[in-house]
Amino acid sequence: MDAAALTSRFPATQDLAGKDMPTYRVAGSDLLAVVSALRDEQGFDLLADLCGLELQGRPVRFGVVIHLLSTTHKEYVRLHVDAVNDRVPSVSSLHPGANWHEREAFDMFGIVFEGHPDPRRILMWDAYPYHPLRKDFPLAGIEVPFPAADVAEVTGQKVEPAPMMGGPFVSHGGKLSEGEPTALDQSWTEEKPKA
């Protein structure tokens, strides 16, 4: 990994001093050139992972993390990209394996990958109106119409918030607890609603 070549050629690239692998914050406008240079000049030929993330308390709400692996030098590099205005350039033209990862990041976070060949949802159905992994989305879900109108007509079924029974169920911090994971607030259930 030739770090100097990367930072001198792309001045906006910032070394984040990753503890486990070289980590850089890359500007969105540089992303394609950086990934292309890493692939063609430094041997990072395999896209190991691409995921979206939401970090609270930062000016840019969403970001994308890309892990690249060099199968010749046996080393990883990690790239952080901020999604300014929720937009990031798609790297699926350089690494075809990024296609579905980017669709998942779009589905779960609403990050738009510019230049993606097939920008559809991948996990939720196409008409779903929310992005469920955002921090302001409740785990139980929000009521929306059932995906298929004809099935909904026959069954009367809607997409409903899941019963949480005081959950989410968590293990009580610290060392490995021996008890079962329990709800943080056990004062209410579905039969006895919260006061």
Add this chain to the structure above:
Amino acid sequence: MTMVKSDFGYNSKVEGEVIVTRADAVVNWVRSNSVWPMPMGLACCAIELMAAGGSRFDISRFGMEVMRFSPRQADCMIVAGTVTYKMAEVVRRIYDQMAEPKWVVAMGACASTGGMYRSYSTLQGVDNIVPVDIYISGCPPRPEALLDGMMLLQEKIRNEGGSLRRTFRGRTVETKIVS
């Protein structure tokens, strides 16, 4: 030489013993011992379903080894696994394509109630979209539990009344036995 058939009707020497019974009982007996299941394998329960089909647990002892992957040829849909809202539509459509009479087994916690998936994506029990006859507990249930559930389903089929009468698209259809 000409042969003249002189005895009409029942001949015990030719036809052997005769059992007289109700049509319901015969139909139910036939149905209960040839339940052709359709595996609706959606998650890890499907692995246990496959084990139940294998030689160690051997679902064919109960006349159910003929797993049919077409709803047109199946009698019983075994919903084995987590039903997401996205998949629920498909499950219902496949159920609609099955011919009457048809039964549904909800195998495992997820198919019965949503299980541990209390989340935005998961249907909280397949009984919200299709009528379920047997619920099997477990996460996933062992093959023995599935076999127990299927034997309970056989018991249920045997005790069904009006087996020649079915509701089809809201109309009651009577099957006539022509003798």
